[in-house]
Amino acid sequence: MKKNIALILFKICIVCPIFLLFCSFSVLCQENPPTDNYPPIIRSVSQPQTISCTNSALLYAxxxxxxxxxxxxxxxTPPNYQPDPDKPITKIDSIDLVHGENSFYQATYHEFKEEGTYSIAIYAEDAKGNRSEPTExxxxxxxxxxxIIVAGGGYEGDILWPATRKCANLxxxxLTRQGYTKDTIYYLSSADTELDADNNNIxxxxxxxxxxxxxxxxxxKDGAKEACHDIFIYMVDHGGPEKFRMKSDLLDAKVLDSWLDEVQTTLTGKVIVLYDACESGSFIPSLTPPEGxxxxxxxxxxxxxxxxxxxxxxxxxxxxxxxxxxxGAKxxxxxxxxxxxxxxxxxxxPRIDANGNGKGSEDEDKALAEGINKLLGYEKTFADDIPIIxxxxxxxSLQKETCVLLYADNIKTTNAINEVVAVIRPPNYITGSSDTPITNLTRISLNxxxxxxxxxxxCEFKExxxxxxxxxxxxxxxxxGSPEEVIISKFDLSDVIVALKTFVKTDESGTASRYAVSPVIDVNGDGKIGLEEVIYVLQKIAEGV
Structure with a gap:
């Protein structure tokens, strides 16, 4: 058919030269039809949607x-995404949509983990390399x-109260930096007011x-559209064996456990408890969750x-x-x-129980805690750097000296430095009873x-x-900032002499005897002087030479 059409046109061209140009173009078109330069047409995409209690949503086009x-x-593009103008965008999260029935393509994306609105741009490309404009x-x-934040204490004479309020306010x-709001935080405190940075009572x-x-x-539980949310509870102030003290009440660990058990009969989300107090670890055996x-x-x-x-x-x-x-730390x-x-x-x-067996800090607890991507808020990271020394x-090592120059050099930070601090724990520091918080460590400011x-x-290195x-x-x-550890050791030659004399003493059988000694030079904690203590003291003296 194509050959007949071409022959007819050729004869006309011989008779009528005026059609020569037209004929040439027509024959060319017959042999080389026009190329498809048009991109695919996206007729529709999935409607804007809101999800809760899931990280997944179906996208289609x-x-x-x-x-x-x-x-x-x-x-x-995740919520509140702000690209760095000084750094090119090298990777945008994307997912391929799979061809289904007729002209529909679809896929389920499982990483909608941050609260807010994700912007979705859908593209299509054909075999000729033509790409569509995005449909959003x-x-x-x-x-x-x-x-729930509980700042316990606050009674008259509570030496811990200033620290309790400082920690609870932080x-x-x-939590607000990680996406919680005034409406999703319930703050209990014995103070009349607790103010945020904007002087609002929280x-x-x-x-x-x-x-x-x-x-x-x-x-x-109230106000939740679905009972799939998490509940975080933070308690801070004085504690005792299975006890948490508030202003006029003493809460038993088993009572708190009964409350949580009742809530978790209908709640499908997790409960996270963080307790900072003396003997707070005594709560772990009592706060085991219901099965499942x-x-x-x-x-x-x-x-x-x-x-x-x-x-x-x-x-x-x-x-x-x-x-x-x-x-933004997890x-x-x-x-x-x-x-x-x-x-x-x-x-x-500090201890953590993630498998719910009431023991804490087992290998399984660490593995479970590390494996949970999100536990508080939405892990929003911020440009603020932690000051680094x-x-x-x-x-x-010191012998007769009592003074040391404490210093910090070349501190890296994005914000201005307010203070540089040294906190000192002396040898054989006595903590007192287990339900008495430690508040009196020496603290000095570096100038x-x-x-x-x-x-x-x-100049107080005297012990x-x-x-x-x-x-x-x-x-x-x-x-x-990240703390840098420094150890200043105070020994003298008399310690070596005592150690050597003690170590070489023999009993009636001729065997060297070891006698109970001061914990100052008891390296391995066995209450005796031995070879380990002698070597340790000699090393310390050598370091100070």
Whole structure:
């Protein structure tokens, strides 16, 4: 057929030269039809949708094209996304939509984890490489996790009260930075008012057992569209064996457990409890969840241990934990960081029970806690940097000297430095009874010395043994920097002589005898002097030479 048409046109062209140009074009078109330069047409996409109690949503598009469609995909921008103008965008989260019936393409995206509205741009491309303009839609994630803060204490003569309020207020600040609001935080405090940075009163009611029960059993469930949200509870102040003290009430761990059990009969989300007080670890065995429910309990101490709340709470497990959380740290990362920091100046052992067996800090607990992507808020990270000290006083051994220059050099931070601090725990520091918080550790401020250096002379290294010191910076926003540990050891030759004389003494059988000694030079804690103690003392003396 094509050959006949071409022959007719050729004969006409011979008879009528005027059609020559037209004929040439017509024959060319017959042999080489026009190329498809048109992109696919996206006729419709999934409607804007709101999801709750799930991280998944179905995305789809109705796409047509004259050529074969090779790819349909969605590019997903999270809520409040603000690209860095100095850094090019190298990766945008995306998902390919799979061809289904007729002209429909679809896929389910499972990473809608942050509260807010995600912008979805859907594209299509054909076999000729023609790409469509994006067609946009949205997915809004609605979350309603709730938090309860209980600032216990507040009674007359409560030495812990300033530290309690400081830690509780920081907790409120950290939670709001992670997406909680005044309406999703219930704050119990014995103070008449608790003010946020904008001087708004954030206190809801007095810290009493009745108000705490109401917050857990009623408020935490009311207003929830679905019972799938998480509940976070933070308690801070004085504690005792299975006890938490509020102003005029003493809450038993088993009573709190009964409240949580009742709530979790209908709640499908998890309950997270963080308790910072002396003997807070005694709550772990009592707060086990009902079968099939998830409950995580973290405490700042083990059973029978005191908790540190030195320097009005700045040097405490809570302040370190919520400081890290406010900058976007995950729950377990904030827990581990706070644990490491507090153990530089205290012997307390923070615990976490994630498998619900009432024991705490087993290998399985750590694995479960590490494996949970989100535990508090939405892990929003912020540009604020934690102040970092690049160089500071090195470990030293002293003999007769009593003074050491404590310093910090070259502190890196995005905000201005407000203060550089050294906190000192002397040898054989007596903590007192296990239900008495530690509030009296020595704290000194290092003075600006120019060229980003801070220093101060400390001349109270008089006792024998190891002084444990942490040096850290605080910026103008109250962010605590990473602590640097320094150990100053105080020994002299008399310790070596005592150790050697004790070690070489023999009993009637000729065997060397070991006698009970001061813990100052008892390295392995067995209450005796041995070869380990002798070597240790000699090493310390050598370091000071």
């Amino acid at each position: 109705d796409v047509i094209d004259e050529s074969d469609i090779t790819k349909v995909w969605a590019e997903i 839609t949205t997915v809004t994630v609605f979350k309603e996790d709730k938090a 907790a409120h600040y950290a 206190r809801d009611k007095d810290a009493t057992e009745a108000n705490f029960e109401y917050a857990v059993k009623t408020w935490a 429910k998830e409950r995580i309990v973290a405490t700042s101490t083990e059973c029978g241990e005191s908790a540190v709340f030195a320097n009005e709470g700045y040097d405490s497990f809570s302040y370190r934990f919520f400081g890290n959380l406010s900058l 729950f377990y990362d904030a827990f581990v960081s706070a644990k490491k920091s507090i153990q530089l100046i205290s012997k307390q052992r 690049e160089k500071c006083t090195s470990n030293q 600006p010395a120019g060229s980003n250096r801070y220093e101060a002379q400390y 024998k043994g190891d002084y444990h010191i942490i040096i850290y910076a605080v910026d103008t926003k109250g962010t605590l």
